[in-house]
Amino acid sequence: xxxxxxxxxxxxxxxxxxxxxxxxxxxxxxxxxxxxxxxxxxxxxxxxxxxxxxxxxxxxxxxxxxxxxxxxxxxxxxxxxxxxxxxxxxxxxxxxxxxxxxxxxxxxxxxxxxxxxxxxxxxxxxxxxxxxxxxxxxxxxxxxxxxxxxxxxxxxxxxxxxxxxxxxxxxxxxxxxxxxxxxxxxxxxxxxxxxxxxxxxxxxxxxxxxxxxxxxxxxxxxxxxxxxxxxxxxxxxxxxxxxxxxxxxxxxxxxxxxxxxxxxxxxxxxxxxxxxxxxxxxxxxxxxxxxxxxxxxxxxxxxxxxxxxxxxxxxxxxxxxxxxxxxxxxxxxxxxxxxxxxxxxxxxxxxxxxxxxxxxxxxxxxxxxxxxxxxxxxxxxxxxxxxxxxxxxxxxxxxxxxxxxxxxxxxxxxxxxxxxxxxxxxxxxxxxxxxxxxxxxxxxxxxxxxxxxxxxxxxxxxxxxxxxxxxxxxxxxxxxxxxxxxxxxxxxxxxxxxxxxxxxxxxxxxxxxxxxxxxxxxxxxxxxxxxxxxxxxxxxxxxxxxxxxxxxxxxxxxxxxxxxxxxxxxxxxxxxxxxxxxxxxxxxxxxxxxxxxxxxxxxxxxxxxxxxxxxxxxxxxxxxxxxxxxxxxxxxxxxxxxxxxxxxxxxxxxxxxxxxxxxxxxxxxxxxxxxxxxxxxxxxxxxxxxxxxxxxxxxxxxxxxxxxxxxxxxxxxxxxxxxxxxxxxxxxxxxxxxxxxxxxxxxxxxxxxxxxxxxxxxxxxxxxxxxxxxxxxxxxxxxxxxxxxxxxxxxxxxxxxxxxxxxxxxxxxxxxxxxxxxxxxxxxxxxxxxxxxxxxxxxxxxxxxxxxxxxxxxxxxxxxxxxxxxxxxxxxxxxxxxxxxxxxxxxxxxxx
Numbered sequence: 001x002x003x004x005x006x007x008x009x010x011x012x013x014x015x016x017x018x019x020x021x022x023x024x025x026x027x028x029x030x031x032x033x034x035x036x037x038x039x040x041x042x043x044x045x046x047x048x049x050x051x052x053x054x055x056x057x058x059x060x061x062x063x064x065x066x067x068x069x070x071x072x073x074x075x076x077x078x079x080x081x082x083x084x085x086x087x088x089x090x091x092x093x094x095x096x097x098x099x100x101x102x103x104x105x106x107x108x109x110x111x112x113x114x115x116x117x118x119x120x121x122x123x124x125x126x127x128x129x130x131x132x133x134x135x136x137x138x139x140x141x142x143x144x145x146x147x148x149x150x151x152x153x154x155x156x157x158x159x160x161x162x163x164x165x166x167x168x169x170x171x172x173x174x175x176x177x178x179x180x181x182x183x184x185x186x187x188x189x190x191x192x193x194x195x196x197x198x199x200x201x202x203x204x205x206x207x208x209x210x211x212x213x214x215x216x217x218x219x220x221x222x223x224x225x226x227x228x229x230x231x232x233x234x235x236x237x238x239x240x241x242x243x244x245x246x247x248x249x250x251x252x253x254x255x256x257x258x259x260x261x262x263x264x265x266x267x268x269x270x271x272x273x274x275x276x277x278x279x280x281x282x283x284x285x286x287x288x289x290x291x292x293x294x295x296x297x298x299x300x301x302x303x304x305x306x307x308x309x310x311x312x313x314x315x316x317x318x319x320x321x322x323x324x325x326x327x328x329x330x331x332x333x334x335x336x337x338x339x340x341x342x343x344x345x346x347x348x349x350x351x352x353x354x355x356x357x358x359x360x361x362x363x364x365x366x367x368x369x370x371x372x373x374x375x376x377x378x379x380x381x382x383x384x385x386x387x388x389x390x391x392x393x394x395x396x397x398x399x400x401x402x403x404x405x406x407x408x409x410x411x412x413x414x415x416x417x418x419x420x421x422x423x424x425x426x427x428x429x430x431x432x433x434x435x436x437x438x439x440x441x442x443x444x445x446x447x448x449x450x451x452x453x454x455x456x457x458x459x460x461x462x463x464x465x466x467x468x469x470x471x472x473x474x475x476x477x478x479x480x481x482x483x484x485x486x487x488x489x490x491x492x493x494x495x496x497x498x499x500x501x502x503x504x505x506x507x508x509x510x511x512x513x514x515x516x517x518x519x520x521x522x523x524x525x526x527x528x529x530x531x532x533x534x535x536x537x538x539x540x541x542x543x544x545x546x547x548x549x550x551x552x553x554x555x556x557x558x559x560x561x562x563x564x565x566x567x568x569x570x571x572x573x574x575x576x577x578x579x580x581x582x583x584x585x586x587x588x589x590x591x592x593x594x595x596x597x598x599x600x601x602x603x604x605x606x607x608x609x610x611x612x613x614x615x616x617x618x619x620x621x622x623x624x625x626x627x628x629x630x631x632x633x634x635x636x637x638x639x640x641x642x643x644x645x646x647x648x649x650x651x652x653x654x655x656x657x658x659x660x661x662x663x664x665x666x667x668x669x670x671x672x673x674x675x676x677x678x679x680x681x682x683x684x685x686x687x688x689x690x691x692x693x694x695x696x697x698x699x700x701x702x703x704x705x706x707x708x709x710x711x712x713x714x715x716x717x718x719x720x721x722x723x724x725x726x727x728x729x730x731x732x733x734x735x736x737x738x739x740x741x742x743x744x745x746x747x748x749x750x751x752x753x754x755x756x757x758x759x760x761x762x763x764x765x766x767x768x769x770x771x772x773x774x775x776x777x778x779x780x781x782x783x784x785x786x787x788x789x790x791x792x793x794x795x796x797x798x799x800x801x802x803x804x805x806x807x808x809x810x811x812x813x814x815x816x817x818x819x820x821x822x823x824x825x826x827x828x829x830x831x832x833x834x835x836x837x838x839x840x841x842x843x844x845x846x847x848x849x850x851x852x853x854x855x856x857x858x859x860x861x862x863x864x865x866x867x868x869x870x871x872x873x874x875x876x877x878x879x880x881x882x883x884x885x886x887x888x889x890x891x892x893x894x895x896x
Contacts, residue, residue, distance in 0.1 A: 090225060137200075206230055251298060256293075272286075276305075335350060344431070348425070445503045467509075472507075511529065548597070557594060569613065570593070638721040642727055646771055659705070711729070758794070
């Protein structure tokens with residue numbers, strides 16, 4: 001019974017202790033605080049001087065001095081403690097002079113005694129503690145470092161952290177039970193220090209975390225008072241990233257960095273930097289909310305060292321660790337900006353500060369050079385104070401690459417002395433032409449642009465950006481502040497191609513090319529496109545081509561494409577089919593027309609035909625040419641005429657018969673229009689009348705001449721009909737004896753031409769034409785013939801003549817009544833041959849004589865020069881003789 005009462009009392013005491021401890025939990029601060037522990041000696045007499053009450057809650061300065069006098073006895077005191085000794089611990093910081101100690105009075109009730117913190121600091125067990133939430137918001141960390149000043153610190157150290165994190169967010173959470181605390185073992189691998197890590201769910205960052213520490217060292221246990229904290233209030237950011245320094249275009253030193261990406265709130269930054277130069281040394285510490293800081297009055301040859309750390313801007317937080325120091329040294333000549341990227345036609349300025357032998361050169365003494373080859377006129381200089389000089393370049397032209405250099409070097413010089421450092425000026429032509437085309441189905445728009453104008457700018461990226469207006473384009477396109485990028489792909493022909501799909505036909509698409517580079521960005525002049533105005537229609541379909549029968553025109557027909565619905569004009573190209581078609585163009589402006597007829601010179605050839613279309617108002621593009629259509633060669637009309645023909649007469653004297661063989665050449669296509677199926681010989685005699693004979697495709701026909709007069713006509717027949725215009729030949733025995741040709745001469749001009757000449761006697765018959773025959777004599781060779789007009793008296797025959805052969809020439813007069821008696825010669829005219837031989841010799845001799853004369857003249861000239869040189873070579877110069885010194889050879893001297 002007594003035991004049960006004791007147990008109930010003990011539980012009651014523990015509950016009271018936890019309740020009291022929770023209500024008085026130490027709030028964790030964003031800065032470091034100390035944990036100090038000492039034994040609960042009831043009198044503290046060993047600590048306090050005589051006459052000082054043990055219930056005193058505050059110690060004055062005299063008491064603190066006395067405590068310091070007791071330091072030497074503290075080491076002995078700790079070494080005599082048993083392992084069961086209980087220590088009283090408290091928290092305090094630099095801002096607090098006292099700390100609260102939990103103790104038990106004689107009645108067993110907990111009470112709080114306030115003791116001067118110096119007592120704990122000097123004779124107790126002390127630790128430095130700092131707690132924070134990592135930037136990733138996943139781990140809560142408490143770091144503790146031992147501050148023992150006695151041999152007690154050499155014992156093994158073990159630390160455990162006990163914590164509880166309520167499930168519900170509440171300003172006054174319920175009192176946790178003693179068994180509800182979770183325990184984590186701290187890592188004490190580092191000498192005299194430990195790190196404790198508590199995982200915190202993201203959803204509980206605003207909850208109150210309760211925790212306390214249990215420390216074991218040398219067999220003695222220490223327990224800290226209860227601590228409380230909201231993890232979100234003690235977030236410690238990581239050091240800023242990407243610390244960078246550069247000289248700005250205005251000549252300031254810009255310090256920039258990147259904000260940590262994991263923190264859920266805005267940060268403030270502390271920047272500490274130092275400047276070291278030959279004329280100035282300074283240190284500064286500034287707090288900013290931006291991720292950059294400008295330092296003015298930058299001088300050449302200066303060194304800057306910078307560090308940055310971050311902390312939550314609004315609300316409580318902990319300063320993060322300092323970034324790694326960054327050192328930046330300015331050059332003896334400072335250009336700002338050191339590099340400029342600009343476009344053709346713009347105006348830019350470059351500033352300079354020049355340091356020479358630890359002295360700043362006066363801005364009035366600075367001159368500027370371009371590529372060390374061209375001095376920039378002084379009219380482009382501007383003096384900005386005693387130190388800064390500025391040069392301005394108006395209306396710039398594109399930079400011409402010089403080998404591997406794609407920029408112009410701008411030098412700032414001290415009169416005639418130039419430093420080897422320079423500013424770089426990049427000027428590029430951003431006039432990029434963007435052309436767009438809407439497909440014939442009106443479903444997508446393809447835009448293309450070339451990079452030839454900016455190939456010299458290495459390291460640049462190009463991006464097409466656009467803004468779509470609701471309807472049409474403005475009169476003057478401009479770059480809209482709200483735009484979207486468009487993916488474009490480089491094609492084999494060097495053009496970039498972008499596809500817009502779907503499209504709004506009547507919307508205005510304002511486009512430009514953005515050139516991004518480490519030196520900056522440039523925009524090409526914007527262009528605005530309405531998809532409906534750049535349509536490339538589908539080519540016409542069902543294209544057909546034919547040569548019309550009886551009319552003889554090339555007729556082309558087609559079908560209009562379905563889209564677009566606008567009125568269209570058409571363009572036809574046609575030409576003779578072959579490897580290289582020589583196209584001719586014919587345009588049709590009638591939007592309703594679906595066919596056209598064209599006059600062509602050759603009706604019997606194969607023509608290739610293609611058709612394309614475009615909007616009648618001229619907007620958009622011509623479509624592609626349609627697939628070619630070809631005409632088919634077919635008979636268009638009856639042959640324009642029958643063939644020319646001649647006859648060969650073989651007479652049989654024994655039978656008194658004459659066989660006549662007709663000869664003709666096949667008709668060409670332009671005469672047959674366009675083919676000949678057969679030839680028909682039509683006869684007419686006074687006795688037998690008229691009859692016809694089908695010869696087929698043969699070009700020779702023989703018949704028997706039995707009557708005194710016999711007329712024949714040869715007709716050409718195609719699928720349309722027989723020729724209307726034909727040649728007639730009449731055979732008459734009486735007329736065949738008419739001798740009209742008096743003389744005939746044949747003059748060979750060369751191996752391919754012979755001149756025929758003849759004379760005629762008067763005749764009563766009507767002469768229609770002549771026919772001449774020629775063949776190699778004494779050979780059964782083919783007879784060649786041709787028709788000669790009746791009005792000429794000489795004619796050139798073109799053929800291949802062999803000089804050593806003898807030829808027979810015959811000339812027949814052809815009358816309307818019949819063929820007269822021919823004039824026949826069996827060789828060329830003899831006197832003409834001799835004449836030509838004489839002329840040929842003359843032609844040979846004259847060039848020989850001329851060439852010999854020229855050669856003889858050249859020889860005489862060369863001989864003259866050589867003789868002159870040989871003659872005067874041994875003659876001394878009289879001026880070199882001693883007796884001739886002082887004589888004037890230009891003056892005439894009389895000889896006595």
